[in-house]
Amino acid sequence: MSVTILVPGALRTESGGASSLTVPAGATLRDVFESVDAQWPRLGRRLRDEQGQLRRFVNVYIDGEDCRGLSGLDSPVRDGAEVQILPSVAGGADFTAAQGNEVLAANFAPWVLDLGLVVEEVGADFAVLRLPWSDKLAREGGALSGQALMAAADTATVIAISSARGGFGPMTTVQLSCSFQRPVVGADVLLTARLTKLGRSMAFATIDCVASGAVVGHATTVYAILG
Amino acid sequence: MATLLMIGTSKGLFLARRDQAGQPWDVSVPQFPMTGIYAVGIDRRGSQPRLLAAVDSSHFGPSVAVSDDLGAGWREPDHAPIAFPADTETSLARVWAFADGGDQSPGVVWAGTQPSALFKSVDGGETFELVRSLWDHPHRTQWAAGLGGQAIHTILPHPADPDRILVAMSTGGVYRTTDGGQSWNPGNVGIKAYFMPDQWPEFGQCVHKVARDPVNPERLYAQNHHGVYRSEDDGATWTSIADGLPSDFGFAMVAHPSRADTIWNFPLQADAVRFPPDFKCQVFRSQDAGKSWQPQSAGLPDGPFYPAVLRDAMCTDSADPAGVYFGTRNGEVFASADEGENWESVVSNLPDVLCVRAITL
Numbered sequence: 227m228s229v230t231i232l233v234p235g236a237l238r239t240e241s242g243g244a245s246s247l248t249v250p251a252g253a254t255l256r257d258v259f260e261s262v263d264a265q266w267p268r269l270g271r272r273l274r275d276e277q278g279q280l281r282r283f284v285n286v287y288i289d290g291e292d293c294r295g296l297s298g299l300d301s302p303v304r305d306g307a308e309v310q311i312l313p314s315v316a317g318g319a320d321f322t323a324a325q326g327n328e329v330l331a332a333n334f335a336p337w338v339l340d341l342g343l344v345v346e347e348v349g350a351d352f353a354v355l356r357l358p359w360s361d362k363l364a365r366e367g368g369a370l371s372g373q374a375l376m377a378a379a380d381t382a383t384v385i386a387i388s389s390a391r392g393g394f395g396p397m398t399t400v401q402l403s404c405s406f407q408r409p410v411v412g413a414d415v416l417l418t419a420r421l422t423k424l425g426r427s428m429a430f431a432t433i434d435c436v437a438s439g440a441v442v443g444h445a446t447t448v449y450a451i452l453g
Numbered sequence: 454m455a456t457l458l459m460i461g462t463s464k465g466l467f468l469a470r471r472d473q474a475g476q477p478w479d480v481s482v483p484q485f486p487m488t489g490i491y492a493v494g495i496d497r498r499g500s501q502p503r504l505l506a507a508v509d510s511s512h513f514g515p516s517v518a519v520s521d522d523l524g525a526g527w528r529e530p531d532h533a534p535i536a537f538p539a540d541t542e543t544s545l546a547r548v549w550a551f552a553d554g555g556d557q558s559p560g561v562v563w564a565g566t567q568p569s570a571l572f573k574s575v576d577g578g579e580t581f582e583l584v585r586s587l588w589d590h591p592h593r594t595q596w597a598a599g600l601g602g603q604a605i606h607t608i609l610p611h612p613a614d615p616d617r618i619l620v621a622m623s624t625g626g627v628y629r630t631t632d633g634g635q636s637w638n639p640g641n642v643g644i645k646a647y648f649m650p651d652q653w654p655e656f657g658q659c660v661h662k663v664a665r666d667p668v669n670p671e672r673l674y675a676q677n678h679h680g681v682y683r684s685e686d687d688g689a690t691w692t693s694i695a696d697g698l699p700s701d702f703g704f705a706m707v708a709h710p711s712r713a714d715t716i717w718n719f720p721l722q723a724d725a726v727r728f729p730p731d732f733k734c735q736v737f738r739s740q741d742a743g744k745s746w747q748p749q750s751a752g753l754p755d756g757p758f759y760p761a762v763l764r765d766a767m768c769t770d771s772a773d774p775a776g777v778y779f780g781t782r783n784g785e786v787f788a789s790a791d792e793g794e795n796w797e798s799v800v801s802n803l804p805d806v807l808c809v810r811a812i813t814l
Binding site: 267268272273277284313 | 510511512513514516529531532533536537539542543544545598600
């Protein structure tokens with residue numbers, strides 16, 4: 227009843243030189259990492275941060291499947307499984323808000339750029355974009371048009387995926403659904419796009435839209451990652 | 454008199470050593486290769502100097518290593534030496550600064566981090582704890598990020614009063630405690646934040662580096678994101694000392710190790726033009742606490758010079774006359790053994806230099 231962990235060369239100083247370790251089988255990848263923490267704490271902290279999150283540029287394959295395409299740390303690990311740790315070749319590609327704005331400028335249709343979106347913050351699995359208020363975006367009645375909010379949510383997803391992957395790559399919207407909860411009049415909207423799952427070929431995100439401190443809309447997106 | 458120069462770069466730590474001025478420098482191979490060394494520290498209080506290095510792997514996260522044999526060997530604890538407690542729901546991104554707590558606080562070492570937080574060690578820098586009072590400060594949620602991230606990059610304990618500590622962050626500005634860290638107050642009066650609608654806010658300034666005068670510890674010098682300032686009251690208020698400099702932008706600010714009123718910086722043209730003014734490699738020194746400035750470039754490259762010097766990539770040693778050192782983003786390190794009058798190249802073709810610290814042995 228055990229799991230084999232394959233340790234990359236760069237981390238063997240933390241495993242006593244061993245290229246593979248055997249730990250007791252656990253239900254999930256998280257359980258496996260907790261066994262690593264108990265026996266090889268310095269190896270454990272190279273793989274996960276102090277909040278238990280897998281480090282962004284550490285890739286983990288369970289029997290050959292990227293855990294991020296499964297259920298991350300909640301991925302089931304069978305008895306006898308092989309858990310391979312590999313440093314990502316994208317390591318060090320810190321994706322910044324400034325790069326997010328460069329992705330915006332370089333990859334979107336002119337009318338989307340006309341929305342004036344600004345990337346305010348990016349993280350390992352999220353992006354925050356500001357949609358500045360403009361009278362040009364108002365529909366009859368003076369409130370922000372839903373089309374603008376949907377385009378902003380769609381765009382925020384692209385930035386979140388780019389941030390998670392360390393850079394922009396070809397991708398396309400498969401599904402976008404948006405609920406409009408409150409009208410927005412004369413206020414900027416902050417959109418926080420958070421990836422709920424990022425696999426090799428698909429990404430899923432939820433987008434919270436907030437204006438003047440109140441939730442004004444909520445969207446979910448599904449993306450296909452191409453190439 | 455031997456000198457050891459720690460050179461933190463984007464791809465590892467280099468140690469340069471020479472037995473006396475005038476001799477060639479012996480530069481090590483990279484230690485912690487392929488890691489960013491954003492901060493190094495030297496704690497001179499023990500019988501052996503202790504070296505600290507913030508080791509930042511883009512794959513495997515940040516850590517802190519210490520050496521008690523001048524860098525021949527390094528060690529790290531099993532458990533993360535600097536870690537945010539679970540309830541903060543925050544993860545350490547990078548360590549930006551070390552400072553020892555002074556002779557009155559043996560064993561105390563401070564660390565400044567990204568995101569902006571202060572950590573305290575009582576075991577000489579092997580394990581640290583979050584300073585809750587600053588983390589819980591009501592301003593914290595309004596501190597923002599500069600281009601390098603949001604971090605506490607400067608920690609200046611008062612040499613005579615262990616209850617008084619100054620920290621500086623980009624952005625956020627200067628914060629001070631006078632009660633040993635139980636409470637913190639901003640100290641930015643007089644520092645302009647040209648990039649904000651209110652240009653004279655209580656906090657939110659982008660202070661790049663602060664140095665403390667060795668003789669008059671109430672006197673401080675700050676290089677700001679546009680603006681060079683002096684304080685006469687331990688950071689409560691600031692006045693401009695930028696007149697006489699070719700630009701008020703830059704990152705580094707260092708004070709003489711033992712003589713009053715003597716400081717160095719390395720100006721850059723502007724926020725949006727981060728080249729040395731006139732593309733000339735020049736250090737500027739003031740010997741009258743910033744009332745006047747003199748360029749120093751003897752021995753520095755003559756031709757057009759484009760690299761910048763980062764906030765921690767300039768330092769002094771503790772010799773008399775003082776040695777001054779700076780490293781550039783194109784991987785060259787320069788040294789002066791006579792307080793900046795004459796310069797020589799220590800090493801070139803390194804990765805970009807993030808920080809330098811020197812110890813006179």
